[in-house]
Amino acid sequence: MLDDFLKYQAKTTPHPIGLEIDYAKGSYLFDTSGKSYLDFIAGVSALPLGHSHPKVVKALKDQIDKYMHVMVYGEFAQAPSVALCKKLIELLPPSHEQIYLTNSGTEAIEGALKLAKRSTQKTKLIAAHNSYHGSTHGALSLLGYEHQKKGYRPLLPGVHFIAFNDEKDLDQIDSNTAAVLLETIQGGAGFILPEDNYLKKVKNRCDAVGALLILDEIQPGFGRTGKIFGFENFGVVPDIVVMGKALGGGLPIGAFSASKKLMQKLEVDPKLGHITTFGGNPVIATAAHTTIVELMAGKWVEGIAKKEKLFRTQLKHPLIKTIRGKGLMLAPVFLDSIIPALLVPRCIEKGLLLFWLLWEKKAVRISPPLNISDEDIVKGCQIINETLDEIQ
Numbered sequence: 001m002l003d004d005f006l007k008y009q010a011k012t013t014p015h016p017i018g019l020e021i022d023y024a025k026g027s028y029l030f031d032t033s034g035k036s037y038l039d040f041i042a043g044v045s046a047l048p049l050g051h052s053h054p055k056v057v058k059a060l061k062d063q064i065d066k067y068m069h070v071m072v073y074g075e076f077a078q079a080p081s082v083a084l085c086k087k088l089i090e091l092l093p094p095s096h097e098q099i100y101l102t103n104s105g106t107e108a109i110e111g112a113l114k115l116a117k118r119s120t121q122k123t124k125l126i127a128a129h130n131s132y133h134g135s136t137h138g139a140l141s142l143l144g145y146e147h148q149k150k151g152y153r154p155l156l157p158g159v160h161f162i163a164f165n166d167e168k169d170l171d172q173i174d175s176n177t178a179a180v181l182l183e184t185i186q187g188g189a190g191f192i193l194p195e196d197n198y199l200k201k202v203k204n205r206c207d208a209v210g211a212l213l214i215l216d217e218i219q220p221g222f223g224r225t226g227k228i229f230g231f232e233n234f235g236v237v238p239d240i241v242v243m244g245k246a247l248g249g250g251l252p253i254g255a256f257s258a259s260k261k262l263m264q265k266l267e268v269d270p271k272l273g274h275i276t277t278f279g280g281n282p283v284i285a286t287a288a289h290t291t292i293v294e295l296m297a298g299k300w301v302e303g304i305a306k307k308e309k310l311f312r313t314q315l316k317h318p319l320i321k322t323i324r325g326k327g328l329m330l331a332p333v334f335l336d337s338i339i340p341a342l343l344v345p346r347c348i349e350k351g352l353l354l355f356w357l358l359w360e361k362k363a364v365r366i367s368p369p370l371n372i373s374d375e376d377i378v379k380g381c382q383i384i385n386e387t388l389d390e391i392q
Contacts, residue, residue: 001032017348024051027372029353037348038380040368041355045219045329046245048295050369056249059290063283073101073279080285087292088257091228093237098263101255101280105218105244106134108254109181111266111274112240113138115258116179116212118273119265124176125156126211128164130189130359133181133216133242142181145188145359165195170205177211179240184230187219188358190333191325191365199236212239218254222246222292223301223370225327226308233326249291251284300370304328310374311366314381317388321362330366332384337361342391343384352383 001020020032027050029037042050049056063080070076085099102108117123127133127142134140140149141156149155162169164186173180180202186192199215206213215238220230224246227233231241239262244254266273278284295301304327311330312323319339324331334340344354344364354364368377 017345019348026050026052027369027376035351037351037353038376038383039353040366040380041353042367042369043250044245044355044365045224045367046248047250048222048224048246048300048370049249049291049298050371051250053249053291053294055294056287056290059286060283063286066282068283069278069281073276078280078282078285080282080289081280084280084285084289084292087289088243088255091292092241092257095237095239095259096241096257097260099255099257100263100266100274101253101285102276103254103278103281104134104252105216105242105254106136106139107276107279108218108242108244108256109133109139109142109216110136112214112242112256113142113179113181114274115240115256115262115266116214119262120178120210120212122176122178122211123158124174124178125159126173126177126180127159127161128182128186129161130164130186130192131181131183131216132188132358133183133218164189164192165198167196167198167201170201173202173205173209173211175209177206177209179212179214180206181214181216183216183219184234185220185225185326185329187329188360190357190360190363191329191331193324193326194234197235199231199234203236203238206239214238214240214242216242218242218244219367220326220329223295223304223327224329224367226301226304228301230326247288247291248284249287251287253284253288254279295370298371304370307370307372307374307377310377311381314378315384317385317392319388319392324363325366328366328368328370328372331357331360331363332366333360333363335362339388339391340364343387346387346390347383350383350387352380354384 022030022032088099129144131144141159203213221243241257321333347354357363
């Protein structure tokens with residue numbers, strides 16, 4: 001299988017990890033040789049309930065027996081997507097009244113940007129340095145890392161960048177600005193938290209000049225920070241919320257939410273303001289709705305702070321400078337970039353899955369399933385500490 005993978009499947013790097021996966025269950029993956037791997041990645045924050053959760057699997061099978069795809073998004077009323085949108089609105093602030101379902105987080109970013117420009121009739125867009133919002137052309141235009149973009153220009157015009165957490169840059173948000181797009185917690189930059197009411201100050205500036213605040217909740221959303229949405233930790237309500245990853249419980253999905261007044265802008269002048277064939281797919285909507293219901297019923301979100309504390313207690317080593325992030329969105333930062341480069345493959349050899357971050361080369365990501373056991377947290381941290389001893 002590995003030979004065929006390398007020969008036939010397009011890849012994103014010259015040297016993929018290349019594990020040959022047989023099956024996955026709970027907090028573990030198993031390769032074709034039978035070796036198990038404790039998963040501290042969770043599909044890059046996409047599996048809040050771990051792998052093959054039985055309730056999600058059963059719901060998927062039941063829905064497949066009824067129907068899969070019947071019509072493009074927005075034309076037919078289908079119980080799974082209606083139930084999902086209703087559940088999301090129950091969890092969002094009252095000013096968010098409607099959901100647009102998409103195929104992925106990056107498509108949701110595209111839709112949110114279009115909605116902002118359509119509703120404000122402005123064209124200037126602002127994002128943060130070292131941001132990541134996806135890889136499609138619009139999302140790439142607002143990605144704040146030039147090396148990643150230089151081979152794909154020209155991109156969207158009218159895009160400007162500010163420094164995350166730097167109030168001095170807020171005067172760049174002016175009366176020509178359609179929207180400011182920020183990650184609630186910067187992911188690729190190393191799980192950087194907003195400080196000193198930064199997001200509130202951005203929102204106040206947006207309100208003052210008639211711009212919209214779009215918060216990218218694709219990584220921190222759905223419990224990872226100890227709140228359903230990461231912005232709940234920082235006392236701010238954005239105009240548009242973008243969701244993805246964990247929402248699907250392991251299947252591909254994205255969504256963005258806003259007021260009904262805003263969302264109606266996609267219905268007219270022109271009609272079909274955003275079109276997607278498989279957005280709101282009933283099978284995927286079933287997985288998403290079941291995942292959210294189980295997250296709430298299992299009270300996993302309430303236990304995140306305790307699990308974060310356990311990680312921070314267990315992960316202590318002279319090579320770790322600090323641990324950034326919140327909840328189960330954690331990034332140990334090391335003394336130099338060589339340490340993560342060695343740590344990740346050696347931990348994988350020992351049966352622990354870690355992964356690197358996009359832009360911060362001195363750190364690794366820890367984003368396990370939200371229902372990971374305390375025993376597995378301790379086990380994984382011991383592997384990390386032992387491997388760091390060898391590297392040291």
